Amino acid sequence: MRPNNLPQDKLLAERINEISRNFWNSAILRAGIKIGVFSLLEHKSLSVEEISEYLKANSSFVEAFLETCVVLGLLEMEQDKFTNSALASAFLIPEKKEYVGDLVLHITNHWDSWGKLDTLIREGRTELPFENGFVDASTYWMDYMKGQNNRAEAGQGDYLVKNVNLVGKHKLLDLGGGAGSYSIALCNANPQLKSFLVDQKEPLAIARNLIEEHRLQERIILVEGDFQTIELDTDNDVVLISGVVCITSQDEFRRLLRRSYDALLPGGLMIVQDFMRIDRSQERTFLDTMMDLYLKIAFDPNASDRHGDEIVSWLTDTGFINPKQIALPTQLALITAQKPSSLSEIN
Numbered sequence: 001m002r003p004n005n006l007p008q009d010k011l012l013a014e015r016i017n018e019i020s021r022n023f024w025n026s027a028i029l030r031a032g033i034k035i036g037v038f039s040l041l042e043h044k045s046l047s048v049e050e051i052s053e054y055l056k057a058n059s060s061f062v063e064a065f066l067e068t069c070v071v072l073g074l075l076e077m078e079q080d081k082f083t084n085s086a087l088a089s090a091f092l093i094p095e096k097k098e099y100v101g102d103l104v105l106h107i108t109n110h111w112d113s114w115g116k117l118d119t120l121i122r123e124g125r126t127e128l129p130f131e132n133g134f135v136d137a138s139t140y141w142m143d144y145m146k147g148q149n150n151r152a153e154a155g156q157g158d159y160l161v162k163n164v165n166l167v168g169k170h171k172l173l174d175l176g177g178g179a180g181s182y183s184i185a186l187c188n189a190n191p192q193l194k195s196f197l198v199d200q201k202e203p204l205a206i207a208r209n210l211i212e213e214h215r216l217q218e219r220i221i222l223v224e225g226d227f228q229t230i231e232l233d234t235d236n237d238v239v240l241i242s243g244v245v246c247i248t249s250q251d252e253f254r255r256l257l258r259r260s261y262d263a264l265l266p267g268g269l270m271i272v273q274d275f276m277r278i279d280r281s282q283e284r285t286f287l288d289t290m291m292d293l294y295l296k297i298a299f300d301p302n303a304s305d306r307h308g309d310e311i312v313s314w315l316t317d318t319g320f321i322n323p324k325q326i327a328l329p330t331q332l333a334l335i336t337a338q339k340p341s342s343l344s345e346i347n
């Protein structure tokens with residue numbers, strides 16, 4: 001090897017070392033949320049001793065941990081006291097609208113699945129966090145649903161509202177509506193609208209509380225069942241499918257689109273919201289590539305991050321017209337389409 005290649009080789013080796021250590025960062029963020037350090041240090045500067053006493057924890061571990069939070073930009077240290085950085089203060093305080101801590105817990109609840117990625121790749125298998133015991137089922141569902149709701153409250157709900165026109169629409173079917181976040185956003189913005197939200201038992205328990213907080217129990221009706229088999233009304237003005245296209249196989253999703261088409265009145269609006277490859281920035285390509293593997297290990301072996309064009313073709317195959325792909329500055333994009341209002345609009 002030529003000596004003048006050495007610095008470049010060292011840099012490349014360090015890149016490998018850096019990738020190998022990246023999971024430390026996630027662990028520190030997760031631990032900070034779980035032990036409540038960001039809530040404790042909001043608008044407050046405390047010493048290691050004070051924080052250790054509050055946490056009833058070993059002060060040498062606490063000190064080492066707090067210093068890792070400083071190097072990650074989550075905390076700041078001045079005169080031996082620690083306080084939140086602007087980043088932690090903006091996004092890691094549960095009372096704030098921009099809080100994303102539940103989503104962090106949901107993403108990192110898949111820790112053991114990532115840890116045995118080699119096995120899951122060989123076996124082509126999904127493994128849920130409560131199947132390998134990393135967290136129990138109720139924690140899994142709570143973090144999953146509250147995490148989806150974090151995303152909605154942090155801005156996705158507002159983008160959805162701004163990008164769909166529901167004037168004159170009265171009945172919404174929210175398939176796989178989860179915690180109810182988008183039914184809540186759409187009903188709050190459209191006083192004439194009533195939503196029927198279909199999901200499984202566990203998410204509905206969480207949705208019920210959120211809907212009550214928004215006093216929307218009369219306008220968001222929870223329907224427990226499997227969205228592929230439950231009987232659906234056929235007089236809906238709008239169908240929303242959010243966060244489902246990426247976690248199901250193509251066949252399952254096409255089936256759901258056919259069910260949605262049949263559930264809509266002529267002229268009805270179909271809305272698909274999800275991780276979709278519409279905007280091709282470099283940052284998006286990185287996230288979409290990672291997301292594709294995550295979806296397979298965390299949701300369904302046939303799950304996949306989808307291209308917007310692919311979903312548009314499934315919509316038009318089903319009979320929908322006027323598809324529109326809408327890239328958003330958030331992680332989720334939108335595709336809207338219409339059921340033809342008359343026979344002459346078909347074709």
Ligand SMILES: C[S@@+](CC[C@H](N)C(=O)[O-])C[C@H]1O[C@@H](n2cnc3c(N)ncnc32)[C@H](O)[C@@H]1O
Nearest residue numbers: 148176177178199200203225226227228242243
């Ligand atoms: C990623 S979450 C999205 C929740 C919500 N729509 C949102 O965007 O925040 C997917 C939801 O689909 C629901 N789901 C998946 N398969 C389902 C099925 N066969 N029947 C009913 N709901 C289902 C899950 O329970 C979960 O709540």
